[in-house]
Amino acid sequence: MILEIAKKAKIASYELAKLSTETKNSALISMADALEENTEQILEANRKDVKASEAKNVKPALLDRLILNTSRIGTMAQCLREVADLADPIGQIVKTWTRPNGLIIGQLRVPLGVVGIIYESRPNVTSDAAGICLKSGNAVILRGGSDTINSNVTIGKILNETAVKSGIPKGAIQVIQTPERSVVQELIKLRKYIDVIIPRGGAGLINAVVENARVPVIETGTGNCHIYVAEDADLDRAIDIVINAKCQRPGTCNSTDKLLVSYKIAKHFLPKIITSLRNEGVEVRGCSQTKAIVHDVIKATEEDWYTEYLDLIIGIKIVKDIAEAINHINKYGTNHSDAILTANFNKVLQFIRDVDSAAVYWNASTRFTDGNQYGLGAEIGISTQKLHARGPMSVEHLTTTKYFVLGRGHIRE
Amino acid sequence: MILEIAKKAKIASYELAKLSTETKNSALISMADALEENTEQILEANRKDVKASEAKNVKPALLDRLILNTSRIGTMAQCLREVADLADPIGQIVKTWTRPNGLIIGQLRVPLGVVGIIYESRPNVTSDAAGICLKSGNAVILRGGSDTINSNVTIGKILNETAVKSGIPKGAIQVIQTPERSVVQELIKLRKYIDVIIPRGGAGLINAVVENARVPVIETGTGNCHIYVAEDADLDRAIDIVINAKCQRPGTCNSTDKLLVSYKIAKHFLPKIITSLRNEGVEVRGCSQTKAIVHDVIKATEEDWYTEYLDLIIGIKIVKDIAEAINHINKYGTNHSDAILTANFNKVLQFIRDVDSAAVYWNASTRFTDGNQYGLGAEIGISTQKLHARGPMSVEHLTTTKYFVLGRGHIRE
Numbered sequence: 001m002i003l004e005i006a007k008k009a010k011i012a013s014y015e016l017a018k019l020s021t022e023t024k025n026s027a028l029i030s031m032a033d034a035l036e037e038n039t040e041q042i043l044e045a046n047r048k049d050v051k052a053s054e055a056k057n058v059k060p061a062l063l064d065r066l067i068l069n070t071s072r073i074g075t076m077a078q079c080l081r082e083v084a085d086l087a088d089p090i091g092q093i094v095k096t097w098t099r100p101n102g103l104i105i106g107q108l109r110v111p112l113g114v115v116g117i118i119y120e121s122r123p124n125v126t127s128d129a130a131g132i133c134l135k136s137g138n139a140v141i142l143r144g145g146s147d148t149i150n151s152n153v154t155i156g157k158i159l160n161e162t163a164v165k166s167g168i169p170k171g172a173i174q175v176i177q178t179p180e181r182s183v184v185q186e187l188i189k190l191r192k193y194i195d196v197i198i199p200r201g202g203a204g205l206i207n208a209v210v211e212n213a214r215v216p217v218i219e220t221g222t223g224n225c226h227i228y229v230a231e232d233a234d235l236d237r238a239i240d241i242v243i244n245a246k247c248q249r250p251g252t253c254n255s256t257d258k259l260l261v262s263y264k265i266a267k268h269f270l271p272k273i274i275t276s277l278r279n280e281g282v283e284v285r286g287c288s289q290t291k292a293i294v295h296d297v298i299k300a301t302e303e304d305w306y307t308e309y310l311d312l313i314i315g316i317k318i319v320k321d322i323a324e325a326i327n328h329i330n331k332y333g334t335n336h337s338d339a340i341l342t343a344n345f346n347k348v349l350q351f352i353r354d355v356d357s358a359a360v361y362w363n364a365s366t367r368f369t370d371g372n373q374y375g376l377g378a379e380i381g382i383s384t385q386k387l388h389a390r391g392p393m394s395v396e397h398l399t400t401t402k403y404f405v406l407g408r409g410h411i412r413e
Numbered sequence: 414m415i416l417e418i419a420k421k422a423k424i425a426s427y428e429l430a431k432l433s434t435e436t437k438n439s440a441l442i443s444m445a446d447a448l449e450e451n452t453e454q455i456l457e458a459n460r461k462d463v464k465a466s467e468a469k470n471v472k473p474a475l476l477d478r479l480i481l482n483t484s485r486i487g488t489m490a491q492c493l494r495e496v497a498d499l500a501d502p503i504g505q506i507v508k509t510w511t512r513p514n515g516l517i518i519g520q521l522r523v524p525l526g527v528v529g530i531i532y533e534s535r536p537n538v539t540s541d542a543a544g545i546c547l548k549s550g551n552a553v554i555l556r557g558g559s560d561t562i563n564s565n566v567t568i569g570k571i572l573n574e575t576a577v578k579s580g581i582p583k584g585a586i587q588v589i590q591t592p593e594r595s596v597v598q599e600l601i602k603l604r605k606y607i608d609v610i611i612p613r614g615g616a617g618l619i620n621a622v623v624e625n626a627r628v629p630v631i632e633t634g635t636g637n638c639h640i641y642v643a644e645d646a647d648l649d650r651a652i653d654i655v656i657n658a659k660c661q662r663p664g665t666c667n668s669t670d671k672l673l674v675s676y677k678i679a680k681h682f683l684p685k686i687i688t689s690l691r692n693e694g695v696e697v698r699g700c701s702q703t704k705a706i707v708h709d710v711i712k713a714t715e716e717d718w719y720t721e722y723l724d725l726i727i728g729i730k731i732v733k734d735i736a737e738a739i740n741h742i743n744k745y746g747t748n749h750s751d752a753i754l755t756a757n758f759n760k761v762l763q764f765i766r767d768v769d770s771a772a773v774y775w776n777a778s779t780r781f782t783d784g785n786q787y788g789l790g791a792e793i794g795i796s797t798q799k800l801h802a803r804g805p806m807s808v809e810h811l812t813t814t815k816y817f818v819l820g821r822g823h824i825r826e
Contacts, residue, residue, distance in 0.1 A: 368516065387631070406774075411780075
């Protein structure tokens with residue numbers, strides 16, 4: 001059955017690659033309207049999912065990820081409209097040049113073909129991914145988590161029906177409806193039909209995909225993010241930034257999990273920031289030096305430094321200098337988003353160059369790592385690998401190029 | 414032991430990322446000089462490899478791939494000098510923009526980190542890959558075929574010693590010297606230390622890597638290439654192009670394996686082209702329609718249409734129209750290099766858009782798919798996948814970007 005879905009997607013992809021920008025945009029706008037017009041139907045499906053998760057006592061931060069409301073559906077629709085507004089990358093001639101022998105060589109931007117998205121929780125991924133794949137001329141196969149299956153199937157059905165009415169080929173947007181996990185294992189091996197798999201979710205999901213896929217994968221999303229507060233940081237602003245980065249939406253990958261603090265300011269800064277964090281309900285775990293200053297923090301284990309909490313928990317470590325901070329981040333981090341707070345520009349340059357992450361921040365919250373926040377329109381995921389795309393991915397990241405070479409009977413000497 | 418090599422490469426990669434363009438370029442030029450100065454030593458090692466292969470009776474086209482001579486070593490040195498001449502992509506600010514909230518966002522070009530190259534035969538890969546990886550700030554681990562182990566180890570030793578003398582960190586260029594195949598299996602799973610694996614060689618090697626790797630792979634090289642001769646092609650030029658594409662160096666991936674001919678010109682064109690091919694020693698296999706015109710061609714099997722011959726063999730098929738030609742190429746080809754010969758520009762556009770290959774040609778030999786021929790400098794391989802890079806890959810294709818985000822205490826609303 002998965003094979004049939006994949007074949008259908010491949011056939012659709014050849015047609016999608018030829019569609020005009022106008023056809024794609026008008027479909028996207030109709031899809032946005034359809035989401036808003038069918039808000040009540042989507043909310044009804046979502047309520048089933050929320051109830052089921054509440055019955056399983058999932059953590060509040062995780063529950064937040066799957067809840068829809070009118071405003072969030074409005075945001076989903078708005079994302080589709082923003083994608084419609086983005087330039088169409090397909091058909092763009094990236095560059096051309098002429099060789100001394102007269103051969104004209106160029107690069108043409110084309111869709112990847114068929115994109116498989118495997119995700120957990122957030123149902124807005126269903127429409128964001130469908131929109132970005134459509135705009136970039138790709139067919140998409142969507143496989144969401146079982147905890148949002150009702151929301152995803154309903155959203156997928158609305159989007160697909162609207163798209164087909166707008167002239168998009170059948171098979172361009174497909175949501176896998178079966179809950180069996182084995183379908184994912186099958187899907188990620190279909191190299192002949194699927195051009196890329198993008199997993200979005202926790203470390204477990206992503207590792208399972210990376211370990212078993214034969215289709216090329218773009219690794220996304222695991223975010224064990226750090227903020228390093230240097231001795232010369234503006235400490236009042238530092239408190240605002242840390243609280244925002246940890247608490248504004250703790251279930252997201254770009255929320256901060258670890259705070260690294262210069263030993264020079266630790267005695268002064270740690271009591272303040274720990275009080276502020278606890279006022280927001282954050283559980284604080286610290287290194288032994290942190291415990292020596294604020295005695296009642298929980299002792300952090302070695303495993304803590306590797307962990308993405310996705311919850312109101314933070315780990316605090318005192319470091320000697322920027323070099324130790326950078327080494328710690330490169331060793332324990334997930335190459336996602338990391339920030340330095342400092343008034344010293346040399347430290348900024350060193351941190352940006354040497355921290356091996358998709359997004360590196362100066363005096364700002366890590367929560368900004370997001371396609372919309374970057375102005376890319378909706379986002380298909382945040383790549384934490386180095387190949388193909390790194391950081392928030394949008395329409396252009398779902399394309400590739402081909403060389404075209406124009407001769408006049410050229411043969412190689 | 415492989416783990417130690419990988420760790421050493423990772424450590425070197427952090428230092429490589431900080432090197433100045435001048436240091437890298439002067440090392441490359443010294444490495445080029447060292448190859449030429451040690452030509453006799455390299456040829457001596459190469460003679461051992463050639464003798465061993467001759468004793469095994471390998472095909473002439475394959476033997477040609479592993480033979481070195483003074484001229485080919487000169488070409489290797491020249492490639493290193495050309496790489497030195499190329500712009501250094503590292504440190505380039507790809508773009509910057511400012512968000513309405515005042516956040517400044519930019520993309521900085523940085524090395525991938527550690528590149529693993531697994532290749533067969535051609536010993537020039539050793540120096541080409543080492544040069545391109547060095548210029549792009551990457552550490553490289555090279556694993557050539559057992560049939561060129563003496564050549565590779567000698568070339569690697571000369572390059573590495575020269576590089577270290579020029580200020581390049583130890584561990585930047587490493588050639589794996591053990592012949593056991595199990596080392597490759599180990600190497601391609603070291604996700605923590607290796608950022609990308611590039612296999613170069615036959616379909617067997619590439620599939621073995623793709624099937625077993627956990628490190629991201631850039632698939633390269635298998636080239637079952639086609640030329641489609643439309644009814645309006647200049648048939649005299651067509652003969653020159655087909656002979657060049659098939660015979661100029663038949664052991665290479667970009668040589669043509671299949672000839673698709675419009676039925677409208679088949680009776681006239683096939684006897685001529687088949688005579689020309691046979692004059693060059695090419696074995697001709699054909700579809701039943703081809704056999705009906707030139708009776709003594711060998712009947713092509715279904716498997717023939719899928720096969721990259723790497724030898725003086727060609728398969729010929731008569732097709733109804735351009736749509737059949739495109740469908741045949743997309744079904745049986747390897748997404749490498751395919752050409753149309755025609756005087757009809759609409760057909761050119763259709764062929765370029767719809768043939769799903771890394772390089773699509775009009776009125777030129779497929780043999781041009783090559784980094785040097787494209788003016789990219791030396792080439793690290795020809796990607797036949799769609800992610801990250803497609804077609805001939807050079808220095809820029811071994812880089813990635815990171816986002817840097819500059820704030821003034823920005824928090825997310």
